[in-house]
């Protein structure tokens with residue numbers, strides 16, 4: 001099994017050579033009338049195309065650091081480089097049109113429709129109406145909202161989660177290379193948040209932006225970040241590294257404290273369903289297949305249950321031999337409903353969660369359109385969880401094996 | 409509920425709205441709320457029509473002497489109403505043109521220090537009894553339309569000034585930040601975000617100023633402008649009850665009518681989505 005940090009390691013190397021997208025050089029902000037700087041001499045680089053998560057306790061200066069980047073807050077000292085260019089003193093309005101920003105409270109304009117909200121920056125950039133309209137529809141599709149239904153709505157006619165998505169769509173509107181996102185999934189229920197996070201990762205795979213993402217939720221940071229900067233007071237960087245390294249080698253007691261207990265469980269947030277091998281030998285059949293054919297497939301496999309899919313390949317029901325042996329079998333209602341589905345970009349933690357909550361022994365992996373891809377079972381998750389810690393466990397196993405050999 | 413059913417069935421016959429790209433759902437919702445508004449808007453005109461109708465019938469039934477006839481005839485009364493409305497409209501317009509920009513100025517970060525000064529002036533204008541205020545103006549500038557307008561402007565500046573300031577101050581600052589964060593200039597942010605969001609509060613101030621002006625314009629008769637106050641004053645001076653009553657009812661009715669119209673405009677101008 002390949003380790004999940006392989007691709008990360010190569011991108012590290014690439015970033016080391018290339019010019020970072022954002023570079024902060026001794027950036028400092030001292031608010032008027034305060035003796036202590038809110039952000040003190042921050043120096044960091046954010047590599048192109050990566051998600052950098054700033055995480056830290058409330059008031060440590062995350063928002064301030066972020067707003068220094070697009071100069072909503074003017075730095076007291078230090079320099080900001082965007083794509084190699086010193087933007088510390090350039091025209092702030094022009095700069096901000098190149099940087100998508102989702103503020104902490106989303107900030108949709110209540111008197112603008114969804115379409116008008118998304119179209120703000122394109123309009124500022126002087127796009128034609130036609131082009132803006134097309135872009136709005138494209139973005140609504142991208143964030144999973146039906147354009148014909150949503151473009152004419154006002155923010156108050158949206159749910160919290162939908163507003164967050166519009167906020168993200170709005171920041172993406174003019175296709176800026178850089179996005180700043182300040183707790184975009186903050187005030188939202190855990191289930192919706194998880195869905196939005198997954199969508200966000202899927203989106204990032206398509207758009208490949210350089211994203212600075214603020215959160216105070218460590219799990220979110222581990223799940224989303226290519227790199228994580230753990231900040232302490234005054235935005236001091238306690239550790240800036242990949243999630244793997246932060247979890248396995250916390251740089252200080254502060255970091256260790258911040259990650260909290262259960263680091264090994266948190267590791268499940270690091271691997272995704274798509275990274276591990278799915279079981280694809282499970283027998284399947286269509287709801288409209290002939291019964292004898294369905295029976296034959298189940299018998300010929302070495303599985304005790306068969307997964308029924310609808311005409312578009314979406315999992316519907318689990319059936320076993322007994323379900324199929326009844327005198328009159330309606331495949332649409334036979335057996336048990338197929339629950340616990342996850343998409344490939346879901347983390348193993350999500351998958352495990354699905355399995356536990358639905359008390360199914362396995363999660364069904366489906367693609368974006370919901371069609372069946374394969375299965376992932378409890379054992380696979382456990383094996384993978386262990387393999388992340390292979391470094392340490394392999395020694396243990398080797399020691400055990402050699403011990404057995406000498407004994408035998 | 410029963411009234412809404414028949415109107416709903418006639419809906420398709422009104423034809424589609426002008427080709428707007430808003431979703432159908434939204435358009436229907438708007439049409440429905442607009443219809444509710446129309447129903448609500450019927451009340452006051454009906455009441456006023458009733459009052460004026462009754463007044464007309466009552467006056468027609470009276471034997472008017474020559475003095476009464478000189479005041480209570482259609483052309484004279486129309487003239488009074490026109491002059492009354494001119495006074496109120498001109499002074500309110502002037503206040504709008506002066507007080508709204510000042511209110512905007514007072515809320516700009518760079519000019520915050522003018523706010524207390526402006527508010528003090530506005531308070532002064534309103535605290536002095538309007539009758540006294542106009543008297544002072546007239547003593548300085550002589551009787552006539554302009555002097556009265558000047559007095560009315562000073563008297564009614566505060567509501568618009570204050571509401572513009574409050575309206576802008578209550579705009580959620582995160583929205584301003586959001587706008588600036590997307591690269592809107594301060595001017596664009598003011599025009600496209602702050603002012604539209606302040607509209608309801610500013611309009612409430614305009615409405616208050618308008619009502620103050622319509623009411624106070626009644627006093628203009630003492631300073632040489634024959635608005636509706638003149639009718640009332642004649643009624644008192646010549647001891648003619650019908651004249652007095654017509655003047656009083658018309659002055660009150662006009663104030664109510666203007667207030668009602670201002671309310672309608674207020675609702676129409678409030679941005680959707682708020």
Ligand SMILES: Nc1ncnc2c1ncn2[C@@H]1O[C@H](COP(=O)(O)OP(=O)(O)OP(=O)(O)O)[C@@H](O)[C@H]1O
Nearest residue numbers: 031032034038057058059060061062063064065216
């Ligand atoms: N406009 C301001 N004027 C003065 N001090 C400020 C201002 N904005 C923030 N601060 C201070 O700067 C520090 C950092 O604030 P900041 O908003 O960056 O924190 P944060 O990490 O984003 O916190 P949270 O997680 O609560 O959003 C805080 O101590 C705060 O009190």
Ligand SMILES: [Mg+2]
Nearest residue numbers: 062063064104
């Ligand atoms: Mg913050």
